[in-house]
Amino acid sequence: MSQPSPESDLDSPSIRLQDHFASLTDPRRRKVTYPLANIVTIAVCAVICGADDFVAIATWGRLKRDWLATILDLSAGIPSHDRFNAIFQVLDPGAFEKCLLSWISELHEATAGQVVAIDGKTLRGSFDRASGKSAIHMVSAWATANRLSLGQVVVEEKSNEIPAIPALLKLLELKGCLVTIDAMGCQTAIAEAVLAREADYVLAVKDNQPTLRRAIEDFFTSQMEDDFAKVEVGRFETRETAHGRVEHRAYYICDAPADLADRERWKGLAAIGVAINISTRDGRSSDAVRYYILSRRPDARAFADAVRGHWTIENSLHWQLDVTFGEDACRVRTGLADANLSVVRRAALGLLKNEKSEKIGVKNKRLAAACNTRYMEKVLAGS
Secondary structure, three states: OOOOOOOOHHHOOOOOHHHHOOOOOOOOOOOOOOOHHHHHHHHHHHHHOOOOOHHHHHHHHHHOHHHHOOOOOOOOOOOOHHHHHHHHHHOOHHHHHHHHHHHHHHHOOOOOOOEEEEEEEEOHHHOEOOOOEOOOEEEEEEEOOOOEEEEEEEEOOOOOHHHHHHHHHOOOOOOOOEEEEOHHHOOHHHHHHHHHOOOEEEEEEOOOOHHHHHHHHHHHHHHHHOOOOOOOOEEEEEEEEEOOEEEEEEEEEEEOOOOOOOHHHOOOOOEEEEEEEEEEEOOEEEEEEEEEEEOOOOOHHHHHHHHHHHOHHHHHHHHHHHHOOOOOOOOOOOOOHHHHHHHHHHHHHHHHHOOOOOOOOHHHHHHHHHHOHHHHHHHHHOO
16 A cells, blocks of 8 residues: 655544544444445545545545545555445444544543534435335434534434434543523423533423423513522623624523422523514514523523524534535435434534634535645545
């Protein structure tokens, strides 16, 4: 096997992708022609460079064979798109995810105490009417400070996100983090699962927890009447103007009252909060009020950052996957291939977002990586 150039960022053993895939179980039972490490390494590199399906992955591999030969043993050549498809159909997504997480964690250490947002997304293109296969739904964890996908799990068919979230939490290193989850995840078992990972929760409370929601709403309504004269409150406000719209956001956080209805059900409950958003455009105003429970009480600014940071999973992860990577349009849907390709996309997105030398968007970073192998190596090395 030829060696990387002296300038290459890939000559560090800890950075080489294939080293992190060494423990990945090969699902093939017959004689293996193409090493599994080659399959997954080529796929990750190709997706970074713009490939969105297995035909594109195989095509990119053939075109970049000379460069790939500097980091892989290509004596067996480049697999066909059918071979990529067949292997990704049977590869264990959970084990594959762990290997990618091992690699990405080495490149980008998680920030202690950061906000980790958890939310779900449906891969619409994975629906197959002919076979009766439903579109798969995946729950992802997103580090809002590092802008990295920390992990994901597939929601079982005919189920929902509630049992999937604890399974995802078990995959993650969350000590000291603040985990934000929308109202679907406002469940006592999920709150306990977050605490079990030595993290703290910020859970949105809506009508799926009617007693708790009503109690928090009554508390803040009562306290606002005299401007929180009877209780200690943390408050933080922002006012922003953009696109002809004025957004006024106010955040209030208080210790959870000892007599708060339903409190005894929520392990570790320490604080309650409210976020009020008043939007004004063309003289017309609308408002949105959201309530939260927390297992520790941060200051109001940190509470506001956690609440707003949660939605970066929609803008920085889900939107990018659909618009830049064409995830919803992808028709890969046989076996486990759709879930595994989704794992690759999330890893590629995180690596591209964390490459800072080029001040361009993710779409153009993919183009730059495809055109310039030196830049590609910088993306892979996290430098």
